[in-house]
Amino acid sequence: ALLLELRNTLKLERFPERIEVYDNSHIQGTNAIGAFIVSGQSGFDKKEYRVFNIKDENMSPGDDYAMMGEVFRRRFTRLVNKPQLNWPDLILIDGGKGQLSVVSNVLKDLGVLDRITLVAIAKGPDRNAGRETFFMNGRDPFTLPPKTPVLYYLQRLRDEAHRFAIGTHRSRRKKQMTTSPLDNIDGVGAMRKKALLSHFGSARAIKSAAFDELVQVEGISINLAQEIFDYFND
Structure with missing residues (x-):
């Protein structure tokens, strides 16, 4: 009806x-x-x-x-x-x-x-x-x-x-927040992964981020930012 x-x-x-x-x-x-x-x-x-x-x-x-x-x-x-x-x-x-x-x-x-x-x-x-x-x-x-x-x-x-x-x-x-390419990078644990994902919004955005942008994320040191950048840009 x-x-x-x-x-x-x-x-x-x-x-x-x-x-x-x-x-x-x-x-x-x-x-x-x-x-x-x-x-x-x-x-x-x-x-x-x-x-x-x-x-x-x-x-x-x-x-x-x-x-x-x-x-x-x-x-x-x-x-x-x-x-x-x-x-x-x-x-x-x-x-x-x-x-x-x-x-x-x-x-x-x-x-x-x-x-x-x-x-x-x-x-x-x-x-x-x-x-x-x-x-x-x-x-x-x-x-x-x-x-x-x-x-x-x-x-x-x-x-x-x-x-x-x-x-x-x-x-x-x-x-996506629990599994991502970030898991393969030494020094990126659960907390830092969460910080990166909430800062950039997605793994794809992290992948294309510049070194200067990575450094701005809370808890990411200069050395770690360099490691992340190198991992995605080698």
Whole structure:
């Protein structure tokens, strides 16, 4: 009944049997990931959840639009090449007009924009739940009456995607903080590794750091800074 109500509220052509909800997560652009969750008549389908490590190294750190574009390009190139996979009937994007436009352009390039309904869900003023604005192609932005089952459902979908993206990002960041090339350098123990990672944000940034930058990190002596620099620049 709820999915039928959703269909009527959003004026969907097809019954939304498979809904995919997308979100990105990063800290200052590091360990950036994109993720989507899947929901349908039986609720959340966790075995269908997917994560994408953002691969484009030329992307500006934290460029949400570019991240979203990369995720959709990879996801839907795969679907186009393997049409037997499950296609979504409805896609929710955590974001606003800009995200909707980026994703629409990617799907248009791949020739599949007319196969899927896109909805971007932007948080309300002061990021208030209950005052979200919705964006769809060919329609003016709209809001839904507060405290209605459809609005609650859409919020739950968005929050689940957010939870999944952030949780995955945190566990990967934690893993990176416990295993890194720094482990091979004498004199860099757990404390110094933590100091380096929190100063630079990622192992990749440490790798490309100048000697003068390494010296500025608390607990890193001139000799150790030289060792770290030499290790990555030999």
